[in-house]
Amino acid sequence: MALKLEKTPMRELDPQERRHHFKEVALGYTLEEAIQEAKRCIQCKKPMCVTGCPVNVQIPQFINALAQGDVEEALKIIKETNNLPAVCGRVCPQEEQCEKKCVLGRKGDSVAIGRLERFAADYFMDREEPAERPASPNGKRVAIVGGGPAGLTAAADLAKLGYDVTVFEAFHELGGVLVYGIPEFRLPKAVVKKEVEKLKDLGVTFRTNVVVGKTILIDELFEYGYEAVFVGSGAGLPKFMNIPGENLNGVYSANEYLTRINLMKAYDFPQSHTPVKKGRKVFVVGGGNVAMDAARSALRLGADEVHIVYRRSEQEMPARLEEVHHAREEGIIFDVLTNPVEIIGEEGWVKGIKCIRMELGQPDSSGRRRPIPVPGSEFIMEADIVIMAIGTSPNPLIKNSTPGLETTSWGGIVVDEETGATSKEGVYAGGDAVTGAATVILAMGAGKRAAKAIHEKLSNQ
Numbered sequence: 328m329a330l331k332l333e334k335t336p337m338r339e340l341d342p343q344e345r346r347h348h349f350k351e352v353a354l355g356y357t358l359e360e361a362i363q364e365a366k367r368c369i370q371c372k373k374p375m376c377v378t379g380c381p382v383n384v385q386i387p388q389f390i391n392a393l394a395q396g397d398v399e400e401a402l403k404i405i406k407e408t409n410n411l412p413a414v415c416g417r418v419c420p421q422e423e424q425c426e427k428k429c430v431l432g433r434k435g436d437s438v439a440i441g442r443l444e445r446f447a448a449d450y451f452m453d454r455e456e457p458a459e460r461p462a463s464p465n466g467k468r469v470a471i472v473g474g475g476p477a478g479l480t481a482a483a484d485l486a487k488l489g490y491d492v493t494v495f496e497a498f499h500e501l502g503g504v505l506v507y508g509i510p511e512f513r514l515p516k517a518v519v520k521k522e523v524e525k526l527k528d529l530g531v532t533f534r535t536n537v538v539v540g541k542t543i544l545i546d547e548l549f550e551y552g553y554e555a556v557f558v559g560s561g562a563g564l565p566k567f568m569n570i571p572g573e574n575l576n577g578v579y580s581a582n583e584y585l586t587r588i589n590l591m592k593a594y595d596f597p598q599s600h601t602p603v604k605k606g607r608k609v610f611v612v613g614g615g616n617v618a619m620d621a622a623r624s625a626l627r628l629g630a631d632e633v634h635i636v637y638r639r640s641e642q643e644m645p646a647r648l649e650e651v652h653h654a655r656e657e658g659i660i661f662d663v664l665t666n667p668v669e670i671i672g673e674e675g676w677v678k679g680i681k682c683i684r685m686e687l688g689q690p691d692s693s694g695r696r697r698p699i700p701v702p703g704s705e706f707i708m709e710a711d712i713v714i715m716a717i718g719t720s721p722n723p724l725i726k727n728s729t730p731g732l733e734t735t736s737w738g739g740i741v742v743d744e745e746t747g748a749t750s751k752e753g754v755y756a757g758g759d760a761v762t763g764a765a766t767v768i769l770a771m772g773a774g775k776r777a778a779k780a781i782h783e784k785l786s787n788q
Contacts, residue, residue, distance in 0.1 A: 332435025335364040337442055342656040346626050349511040349594060352653060353417070358398070361446040365394035367431065368438045375428035376440060381772030382409045382480075386425060386440055393443055402447045409444075410483040410526065411476065411771065413452070413518045416445025418509060419768045420647050452521060462530075465489035467785050470553040472539045472725070475503020476767045477559030477758030479526060480774030481781075486529040488782050493553075495537040500590060503561050504759075505767070507590040508582070510620050512627070513650075516589075540724035545732075545754060554788075555753050555781045558740060559774060562719045562759035568612070572670030573715070577604060577677030581613070581621045581716035588624050606712035609633045610680050612667055613716030614644035617764075619654045621714045626657055633659050634708075638666040638685050638698040666698065668705065670713050680710045719764045729754075739763055747777030755781060 338354040339345075345352055356364065368390045376386045385404050392401035405412045421427075421441035429437035469485050471478045474496035482492045500506050502519040527533070537543060539560070548556050565580030567573050584603065587593040591601035609625040611618050614637035626633045635654070637644060640663050644651060655661070664685045671679035684704035687696035721738045733741040733750035740749055740756040747755040757773025759765055 331367050332431070334436040334439045334442075335360050335367075337439070342653075342658075345512065346623075346657040349624075349627055351515050352512050355449055356442055356446045358396070358446075358450070361393055361398075361443055362396055364439050365390045365443055368394065369431065371430060375430070376425040376438075379425040379428040381424065381768045382415075382775055384409050384425075384444070389447065390438065390440070390443060393447065398447055398450045401443075402451060405444060405447055408775070409771070410480060411522050411767075412444050413448035413522055414476070414505060414514065415768055415771070416441050416443075416448055417514050417518070418505075420766055422648065424768065449518075452518070462487055462489040464491060467491065468493070468553045469781060469785075470495060470548045470556045471559065472545070472556060473503060473559040473561055473758075473760070474498075474501040474523075474533065474535070475559055475561050475758065475770065476505065477561075477760075477770040477774040477777075478503070478557065479523065480771040481557045481559065481755075481757070481778040482531045483526050483529060484775055484778035485781065486526070486531045488778075490782075490785075491532075492530070493532045493534060495539050495543070496533065496535045497538045497560075498590065499535050501533055501535065503559075507586040508617065508620070510585065510589055510624050512623065513620065538724070540728040545725065545729045545751075549753065554785055555755065557747070557774070557777050557781065558725060558749075558754065558756040558760055559758045559770070560722065560725055560760045562721045562762075562764045564720045564722045564738070565715065566718045566720065567715055568667065568717065570667060570669055572672055572677070575670055575672040575677050576675050577606070577712050578670060579712065579714045581611070581617045581714050582719055584621055584714050585617070585624065588628070594624075594628060603628070604712055605629050607631050608708075608710050609712040609714065610636050610667075610708070610710045611714045611716055612636045613718075614639065614646055615716065615718075616646045616650055618714075618716035619646050619650040619659075621716050622659045623654055623657060625712065625714070626659065630712075634662050635659055636662045636665050636667060636680070636682065638664070639695060640664055640687060643687075643695040664698070666700065667713075670710075671707065677711055677713055678709070679707050680713055681705060681707045719759075721760045721763070725760075737763070745776065746780035747773060748780060 374387045389401040389404040426437040468491040471494040505519045565582040587603040592599035593603035596602045605628045609630045611622040669681040684701040685698040688699045691697040731751040747757045755777040758770030
């Protein structure tokens with residue numbers, strides 16, 4: 328039988344239809360399509376795909392089960408190391424991780440590992456999934472700060488080992504960036520909620536609306552009987568360019584803009600209580616996944632024209648190729664090799680954006696060619712909303728309220744890379760609170776490493 332070099336296509340909503348609503352764009356595989364794709368896997372003796380997965384999912388084994396039509400066994404294998412498969416199957420950059428290592432990619436398309444993981448998880452969304460039985464309690468308590476990917480992963484792994492785990496979340500909803508940052512059309516909130524409910528079945532306790540560092544201090548958690556604390560509080564502090572006009576009405580950080588839309592449901596105002604300015608001509612500054620999410624959200628809110636303004640070329644964009652492709656299909660305009668130098672206002676509101684053309688010089692520390700301004704190339708475009716999507720850093724609240732916790736100059740918590748241990752005894756950390764804004768799966772990998780280290784430490788006490 329000849330080797331099939333192309334991936335099994337996945338159905339998507341029509342671009343002209345989906346740009347008007349927040350329904351999920353990618354529709355997933357049917358059982359027949361999943362089996363067809365799974366049979367493309369050649370079951371390598373040395374599966375490099377596993378080495379590309381930050382949580383070490385046993386990829387060939389779960390794909391082999393799918394190829395046999397045994398979805399229950401496939402999901403069981405995935406969940407041995409990944410407690411959020413429906414999430415990861417949708418938002419992980421598989422093309423830069425597991426799929427990049429697939430040997431089929433040398434001659435054609437790699438196996439669609441992410442799509443298959445999503446299928447296995449989605450198959451049981453409306454069916455009875457085999458329940459995971461809570462472990463026998465071991466009498467030890469662990470506190471998790473932050474209900475995002477890192478915290479949820481650490482909580483699940485520790486609960487499976489018998490720990491009494493409590494997750495403290497600042498927002499009223501669990502999921503962290505999964506619920507406030509990633510739009511419904513990429514990751515439906517019902518999917519996140521379902522994954523969180525499964526953690527409750529493991530015995531994890533969740534306390535929302537608790538701001539650790541304000542409502543309660545990390546030192547107080549130890550006083551209340553917790554024997555270890557994992558900090559997975561993310562990176563929610565937005566960055567700005569410090570150019571004239573950034574304080575005008577109509578300028579948003581992508582963090583605020585997406586939180587209003589995703590978590591506060593601003594798209595449904597006044598039925599929801601949180602508004603957001605919809606805008607006619609919207610400019611999003613940045614070239615990552617967050618920039619794509621903000622631009623595509625602005626389009627769905629009814630903007631006539633949405634621009635991505637990025638100082639390098641499209642080849643240097645850090646966003647996933649799939650997200651760039653979807654944005655372009657939906658009509659987002661890409662102004663590359665362009666950088667804002669001023670936001671122009673009138674009576675306190677944004678009226679335009681002044682930019683300068685850029686050209687690429689020698690590579691910088693990121694390995695990408697450094698953008699250099701072209702003298703005399705400034706120009707002005709009409710705008711009524713500008714969204715800054717140029718990165719985030721950790722909120723300083725925990726750093727400022729926790730004596731003995733070492734941090735970097737930009738606020739990231741300093742940890743041992745192997746264990747996640749911080750400079751403060753009994754405190755571990757991982758995810759964006761350590762690295763700055765990164766991917767969901769890397770945060771999950773950090774949560775797993777820290778959970779393992781916490782277990783080893785507490786078991787030896």
